[in-house]
Amino acid sequence: MSPREERMAAVTGSTRGIGFGVAKGLVEDGWTVLVGSRSQERVDEAVGRLEGAGPGRVRGRVLDVRRRESCRAFVTEAVRWGGRLDLLVNNAGVGRFRPIQEMAPEDWELQIRTNLDGVFHSSQAAIPHLMENENGGWIVNVGSIASRTAIAGGAAYNASKFGLLGLTEAMMFDLRQHGIRVTIVMPGSVETEFHDGEPPGGSWKLQAEDVARTIRDLLAYPHRAHPSRIELRPTRPPGK
Numbered sequence: 100m101s102p103r104e105e106r107m108a109a110v111t112g113s114t115r116g117i118g119f120g121v122a123k124g125l126v127e128d129g130w131t132v133l134v135g136s137r138s139q140e141r142v143d144e145a146v147g148r149l150e151g152a153g154p155g156r157v158r159g160r161v162l163d164v165r166r167r168e169s170c171r172a173f174v175t176e177a178v179r180w181g182g183r184l185d186l187l188v189n190n191a192g193v194g195r196f197r198p199i200q201e202m203a204p205e206d207w208e209l210q211i212r213t214n215l216d217g218v219f220h221s222s223q224a225a226i227p228h229l230m231e232n233e234n235g236g237w238i239v240n241v242g243s244i245a246s247r248t249a250i251a252g253g254a255a256y257n258a259s260k261f262g263l264l265g266l267t268e269a270m271m272f273d274l275r276q277h278g279i280r281v282t283i284v285m286p287g288s289v290e291t292e293f294h295d296g297e298p299p300g301g302s303w304k305l306q307a308e309d310v311a312r313t314i315r316d317l318l319a320y321p322h323r324a325h326p327s328r329i330e331l332r333p334t335r336p337p338g339k
């Protein structure tokens with residue numbers, strides 16, 4: 100296998116939902132993929148489910164993106180294993196939807212620390228390795244339609260995801276002259292366990308594999324081309 104075919108990806112928050120779908124798509128495309136989330140049990144389970152999806156290879160490591168050292172160890176593990184880093188997908192994210200007047204400070208902190216600080220920590224860990232990459236590396240941040248449109252109850256979530264859009268675009272300008280592309284993918288509603296307590300949305304919602312498809316297609320662009328911001332919406336959301 101040529102080095103180009105052994106591309107190394109680290110995907111945060113990849114034991115279920117969108118991150119799992121992205122990891123699966125990458126493994127199907129022959130990537131070597133490191134998956135991670137906060138629970139060893141969920142990491143082991145995800146790796147077990149992904150192992151048969153090859154030709155790519157998969158490994159897992161516990162990761163808490165709120166902790167800088169954890170992000171550093173995650174990226175270090177990817178580089179040690181793959182010998183390089185081609186792609187970081189900053190996907191780990193949480194949502195706690197409450198009116199501002201009822202929102203617990205802990206819920207605010209959880210969302211800002213996971214959805215925004217986590218991207219900063221993971222990206223800073225990855226950038227030196229991406230800069231060493233002769234093909235130019237790529238950072239894909241999973242934003243949301245909520246990165247541009249606020250909703251009631253979304254004070255912390257919107258703040259984190261609007262912030263992520265600004266962070267992504269600033270990173271893009273900082274890094275592109277180093278050959279590193281930075282992209283934000285902003286999905287609408289996706290059928291995952293993200294919306295705690297909400298009944299399953301039905302067939303109108305996006306699926307994790309749709310977001311994965313977007314990222315897989317993105318990665319096929321020639322290096323000179325840099326799609327920097329992508330919105331992915333359900334075609335027929337109810338009542339809109």
Ligand SMILES: NC(=O)c1ccc[n+]([C@@H]2O[C@H](COP(=O)([O-])OP(=O)(O)OC[C@H]3O[C@@H](n4cnc5c(N)ncnc54)[C@H](OP(=O)(O)O)[C@@H]3O)[C@@H](O)[C@H]2O)c1
Nearest residue numbers: 112114115116117136137163164191192288289291292293
């Ligand atoms: N679902 C949607 O409708 C939707 C729409 C637009 C954007 N998004 C965004 O897409 C991303 C993924 O959402 P999802 O719907 O796939 O959610 P999900 O099903 O709840 O999955 C979230 C993943 O992130 C991990 N995670 C949470 N906190 C973490 C932390 N501190 N460190 C490392 N991993 C962590 C979770 O595993 P552990 O619990 O084991 O840590 C899990 O693997 C998020 O950034 C979300 O904001 C979702």
